[in-house]
Amino acid sequence: MSVFSSSRLIGKTVLITGASGGIGQATALLFAKAGSNLILLARREEALQKVAEQAAAAHKASGVVGGGKIATIKLDVSNIGAVNNLWxxxxQDLRNVDILVNNAGFVLGVERVGSISEKDIEAMFQTNVLGLIAMTQLLVKHFKEQKSGHVINIGSVAGREPYAGGSIYCATKHAVRAFTGAVLRELVDTPIRVTEIQPGMVETDFSVTRFRGDKSAADKVYEGLQPLVAEDIAEEIVWAAARPPHVNLAEVYVLPVNQASPTLNYRPGKQ
Incomplete structure (x- = not known):
């Protein structure tokens, strides 16, 4: 069944962090096609507006009757005070949020322990962990009041297996996995669903950020194999959200066919 053939997402309100590009952008467009309302959050206001326009066009083109309301809010999730004042x-007409997609996150550098700057460590933890926790706390309180809701956290293969040169990022994603698992268990006596999507290699601007804008270095990460793209992960997010209310996809581990772990992959294009 296509995610679009289900009526379960029509009129649902989805809040997406990091929605100005990559996985966040692709997820916004797919939810729009499915008939959902959107609250899009990101730091880059101009890029966020473009995504909102694309989402509105996607909803119109889908022909789905219902949903289609879109709001954009400039927000840096690392600013916990701003997150707490988000509501x-x-x-007013979008405050009955049904689904939270905690997508905002990034990695900086490939330096090894002993050479990592405190600024980079703090930045990654502030966004990837503390910001995600703050957003989840805010929305879980709301979900409990309305007796429904779905938390979808974007984790990573790095949250399952650490690798050299990624100590801080791996630590943040291990924290996300542990936090998500704890929330799942804390909410077991409620109708609230909790999901973690754990992607492997996804070709977006993620690696460009890691290499501090060096696109040639970022491109080498994916050289010789076919990586996932943002739309692949968006499909898994929307699929999880579209399951029947009694079904919870607790973990979705998604890899390119030629990747088996953070460091084990096959590159036929380089043979």
Missing amino acids: SQIP
């Missing part, structure tokens, strides 16, 4: 910025 006042959400339009």
Whole structure:
């Protein structure tokens, strides 16, 4: 069954962090096609507006009757005070949020322990862990009040297996996995669903950020194999959200066919 053939997402309100590009952008467009309302959050206001326009066009082209309301809010999830004040910025008609997609996150550098800057460590933990926790706390409280909801956290293969040169990023994603698992267990006596999507190699601007803007270095990460793209992960997110209310996909581990772990992959294009 296509995610679009289900009526379960029509009229649902989805809040997506890091929605200005990559996986967040692709997820916004797919939810729009499915008939959902969107609250899009990101730091880059201009890029966020473009995504909102694309989502509106995607909803119109889908022909789905219902949903289609879109709000954008400039927000850096690392600013916990701003996260805690988020509710006042959400339009009144979109405050019955049904799904939270904690997508905002990044990695900086490949330095090894002993050479990692405190600034980079703090930045990754502030966004990838503390920001995600703050957003989850805010929305779980709301979900408990309305007696429904779905938390979808974007984890990583790095949260399952650490690798050299990624100590801090791996630590943040291990924290996300542990936090998500604990939330799942804490909410077992409620109708609230909790999902972690754990992608492997996905070709977006993620690696460009890791290599501090060096696109040639980022391209080498995917050289010789076919990586996942943002739309692949968006499909898994929307699929998880579209399951019947009694079904919870607790973990979705998604890899390119030629990747088996963070460091084990096959590159036929380089043979």
